[in-house]
Amino acid sequence: MEVDMESQPVHYTVVGSEKGTLKEPDWNGGSFKNLSEIDLDWSKGTVHLSWNNEEESEILVGRLSGALEVFSLSENKILRHGVCSAAVSEAATQEGIARLDRSCVSGFSDGTVSCWRWNDDDQCEVTSTVSTGSSLSCIHSDISQRHEVATGGKESNVKLWDAERMENPVFSAKNLPHDFLDLQVPVWVQCLTYPDSALIAAGTAYHEVQLFDPRSKRRPVTRYEWGEHPIKAITTVPDKSQLIVSNTIGDMALLELRSGKLLGQFRGSCGSIGFLQCHKTQPLVLSCSLDRYVRLHHTVTRRLVKEVYVKQRICTGLLPSSEVVSLATSLKRPRVVPAAESRDSSHDQSDEEGEDVWEELEQASAKNIKAExxxxxxxxxxxxxxxxxxxxxxxxxxxxxxxxxxxxxxxxxxxxxxxxxxxxxx
Structure with missing residues (x-):
């Protein structure tokens, strides 16, 4: 029976570089493949990747310049192209895109947020535009909240917007009280995520994680510090009880959602980690850092599963809903050997070295006793x-x-x- 390859869904792990090149890392082979042409134009840097259809054969790509593309993985070409030029300043760059049920929302560095959709002519049509503040650093949406978008930036606290009514925010966070010197506490929201449908978690440039509950109050319900460097990326594990955060020096940690307790560190990264994404079904987290490596870590054991060197700095990534790697072959836990069996079995090299040391100590002790x-x-x-x-x-x-x-x-x-x-x- 022949299988029609065109009808089969294409499942890739795709990452985007700061120069706009789309790459597909091969986790099993340790190599990568360029899906698009290599370009040295910094304005084409990738800021957003998301699936454009349920088959996961098309990707929505957002560029720094405000360009929008729909890239086909099966045909390896661009199907749609448009420009969202809603920014007030010419020097403003697109910081991210939030996917909604029927439209998309783009956020720009000057604080402008615009809601747009594709029209019948495959062109980008802007439906509404609003200013969120003096600047914008991140924009995020949740699958469960199809019509709400969260934004944040420097001196622009967390705001929640309804895509259907963009005139006023649904929720606007209030800053913390003044410090002991009666000075205003600085605000700089670097990244956002939704732990659940009711909470919003924000990572700040002042190495602090803040949890907001729009139903109760405007100020953070919980806040805790992590490390001493700005937090660059934050994501939620699938069970919604833990957070994974990363900072500008390559640290990556697993935190308890409510208390902020440090549960463990992820090892292996050497550069600033600017993107994190957890897999929907597998206990894996994708991290993209400035050391030009793309890594997969196990969220439970925190061990490094796979890493691929892709030759360019990576800004964003995208995991498929299907299985990425086989954890049975990637992570082999040691078998617990009974005591009786372990006495008969041969010891490994470290045990042999340890026994040799103890034998030498016993011999030296016997010599000393004899000499005495x-x-x-x-x-x-x-x-x-x-x-x-x-x-x-x-x-x-x-x-x-x-x-x-x-x-x-x-x-x-x-x-x-x-x-x-x-x-x-x-």
Whole structure:
């Protein structure tokens, strides 16, 4: 039976570089493939990747310049192209795109947010535009909240917007009270995520994680610090009880959602990690860092599963809903061996080295005991020095026994026996 390859869904892990090149890392082979042409234009840097259809054969690509593309993985070409030029400033760059049910929302660095959709002519049609503040650093949407978008930036606190009514925000966070010097607490929201349908988690440039609940109050319901460097990316594990955060020096950690307790660190990264995404079904998290590596970590054991060097700095990535790698072959946990079986089985190299060290210590201890006995015998005069291990110690003990001290001299003893002789003679 022949299988129609065109009808089969194409499942890739796709990452986008800061120069706009789309790449597909091969996790099993340790290599990568360029899906688009290599370009040196920085304005084409990739800021957003998301699936454009349920078959996961098309990708929506957002560029720094505000360009929007629909890229086909099966045909390896661009199907749609448009430009969202809603920014007020010409120097403003597109910081991200939030996917909604019927439209998309683009956020620009000057604080402008625009809602757009594709029209019948495959052109980008802007439906509404609003200003969120003086600047914008991140924009995020949740699958469960199809019509709401969260934004944040420098001196622009977290705001929640309804895509159907963009005039006023649904929720606007309030800054913390002034500090002990009566100074305003600085605000710089770097990344956002939805732990659940009710909470919003924000990572700040002041190494702090803040949790907002729009239903209760405007100020954070929980806030805790992590590390000493700005937080660049944040994501939620599938069970919604933990957060994974990363910062500008390559640290990556697993935190408890409510308390902020550090549950463990992820190892292996050497550069600033600017993107994190958890897999929907597998316990895996994708991280993209400035050291030009794309990595997969296990969210439970926090071990490095796979890493691929892609030769360019990666800004964003996209995981498929299907299985990425086989964890049975990637992570092999050691089998617990019973005590009886472990005594009969051969030890590994580290155990052998440890046993050798203990044997050497026992031999050295036995030699010292033997040398002590010989020294005692020589000091008593029953034996001569046979073993040259500790002749100096033997000689010292022999001299100490045979040579009387100044206190044990005959004159001293005589004086001790007749303490009043001087008085009697007088």
């Amino acid at each position: 006995e010989e020294c005692e015998a020589v000091a008593d005069g029953t034996e001569e020095v046979v073993s040259p291990t500790l002749p100096l110690m033997a000689a010292k003990k022999k001299l100490k026994k045979k040579v009387p001290s100044s206190d044990d001299s005959p004159q001293r003893k005589k004086k001790r026996k007749n303490p009043r002789r001087r008085n009697d003679d007088e």
